Amino acid sequence: MISLHWLILSPLIIGTTAKLMPIKAAKKIMVLFQTALLAAVTMIFVEVRQNGPLLENIGSWPDTIGITLRADLLATAMVFLSCFLFLAMVIFVHNKNYADHLFFFLFLGLESLIIGIFLSNDVFNIFVLIEAATLIITILIMYKQASVSVYDGMMYFLINVVAMSFFLMGLGMLYKKIGVLDFYALEAALSQVNNPASLILPYAFMITAISLKAALMPLFSWLPKAHGTPSAPSVVSAILSGLYVKTGIYVFLRLQTTFAPLIDTSELFVILGFITAVVGFMLALAQTDIKLLLAYSTVSQIGVIMIGISLNNPAAYWGGLYHLMNHAIFKSTLFLTAGMIISEYKTRKISEIHGVYSHMPAVGVATILSILGIIGAPLFNGSISKFLIATGASGSWIESGLILINLGTIIVFMKYGQLLFGHSDKKEAANSDILEKAVVLTLSMLCFLGGIFGSDLIAILFNISLTINPLSYGEKMLLFVGSILLGLLIYRSLFKKRNPLAFIRSFELGFNEICLSITLFFAFMVVYLKITL
Structure with a gap:
């Protein structure tokens, strides 16, 4: 082997x-x-x-x-x-x-x-790998050398360097106190520490950096610049949004497990996850650009994942991890199809694109299946993971919060989905490569198979058996139908002809403001830990 x-x-x-x-x-x-x-x-x-x-x-x-x-x-x-x-x-x-x-x-x-x-x-090795990945991603974002992508790439690079400086500071303080950086050894050593307050600073430094890598509120401003920059190749956007952002969540999980004997911030991150999800879909609704809408939608879905893995409930935890993998599939597909649409229509504005389904049938089918996955339509992969998270949140305010988040997601993709229908001005056949169509159709079909065989896939991937109660799942299906009807009403009355959230697009954080938000997040974490420990 x-x-x-x-x-x-x-x-x-x-x-x-x-x-x-x-x-x-x-x-x-x-x-x-x-x-x-x-x-x-x-x-x-x-x-x-x-x-x-x-x-x-x-x-x-x-x-x-x-x-x-x-x-x-x-x-x-x-x-x-x-x-x-x-x-x-x-x-x-x-x-x-x-x-x-x-x-x-x-x-x-x-x-x-x-x-x-x-x-x-090893924590230090992860730091080195993330720093190296930051450099490569910066070059890939700027690969076509357009002025906007160069600016976005440099912003991404500088913001991540600042954030990982916080991580390095916390890592150094942790090593000085404990003497090891291996996760196994750290977990064992931290269980013997008698004074949790002595770990506030290293934890706050490290979790601040990782919260930015995971694109949590209010540290997600870098993500649309990186994932939605105009000239970045669509495969780069797909990998960044579908996969790379998950490395932040993965390291977050490892850190939370390591510090669990002394520091428990799960309730805080449930709240931050909810705020991230709500702000994410609101910002997505404000966009007129295809890739920016998808980028802010990623922020919202990251919030859903964070809720699941932080709820201290087995069903929600495994649902969160499954949603992490589901999101990688349907968001990669959406970014790839968006790239194909932009290449064909020569515009990124949703209002200027019509008739994709009739003009580019394969792309239209792949987009529809991916949308059904991300909004949690019954029998699709997102419905299984969201059902498990909602099951784990049953009886709490988060259960209602998840309904609100999914309603927002539905409205976002009603807006996005309008490009599929209507009359296309294109007279010539779409110039789509057969390999591109094969890839997006294969990935989109996984959105369906991931729902039909959701329980089996969870058992295979995580070696955990979770039973989907048919009655409860049926109730969620009815709730989904109600959300679709309500979402359609809200979209038609508020967002179809005008956009009441358009003013949000004018608020864009610069480098100094993002650095300030990193510092304020760190200060908040220190104060929160001082109060709760």
Whole structure:
């Protein structure tokens, strides 16, 4: 079986050696390699599921001293998701002119770093990997060298450097006090600490940085700039919104588990998740740009995931993790189809695009299936994960809050979905590549299969058995129908002809304001912990 470190190194090696080949041959090698890598990860996933976590000490150093890789079930599932999506993206760009040697080197380098983040068992190594990924993502955002994308790329880079400086500060303070940075060792050592107050500063520094990486309120202002920048390739937007933002949630989970013996901020992050979700869909409704609407929708869905994983309820927790994976599928599909629509219609304004379903049938079908997934339509993947989160929140205010969030999501995608219908001004047939259509149709079908086989997939991915009560699920279906009707009424009366939230678009945080929000979030965390501990 392949060693864990080869999962990290092999994409970078292939991306480097491919520079020596003609680009057509290199593209074929990329597809074959990604297929082989996915098969290798599948074998490791089966091994972990059957026999438990795998640990690998690089260089045979003692535990807590050298670099340790850890493949538990969650980490391996995330690596599998990463390899699957990168395979889809490599196929999608197979015939793209911009997909040259440099692009593939950067793209596969990002894959290496993402896999490393999921497998690393050391806090400092994760810091290094995130910093390296930030640099590559910045270059990918600016890849077409348009002035707007250069500005957005530099903003992304500088904001993330500031945030990760907070992470490094907290990491240093933690190492000074505990003497180890290995997650296993940290968890054991922190359980022996008698004074939780002594960990307030390191925790606050680190959780501030990770909250920004996960795009939580009020630290999400960087995300639309990165994910929705005009000239960034659609596969870059798809990977950033569908996958990379999940690394922040993953590290958040690892930190919360590590500090759990002393610091419990789950209630706070349930509230922050709710606020993030509501603000996210409101900002999405305010947009007229396809990619910006999808980017702010990601913010809203991140809030839903954060609610699920912070509720301290098993059903909600596993529902949150399943929603994390579902979001990777339907949001990647939506960004890819958005890129195809923009390429065909030469505009990003929703109001200027009509008749996509009749003009680009494959794209229209993929978009509809993805929309049904993200709004939680019955029998689609989003309905299963949202049902589990709502089940875990039963009887609390969050249950009503989730209904409000999903209503907002429905209205957002009623607005987005208007581009599917109407009369298209396009006379010529759409110039869509067969590989692009195959990728988006395959991904969108997973939105349906992820709903039909939701319980089975959760059992496979997380080795946990969750029963979907048919009666309760039926009630949620009726509630969904009611939400659709109410959403349609609200959309037609408030948003179809005018946009009462349009004024929100004028509020854009600059670099100084974002840095201030990071500082204020850190100060708030310190005060909150001082009061609650």
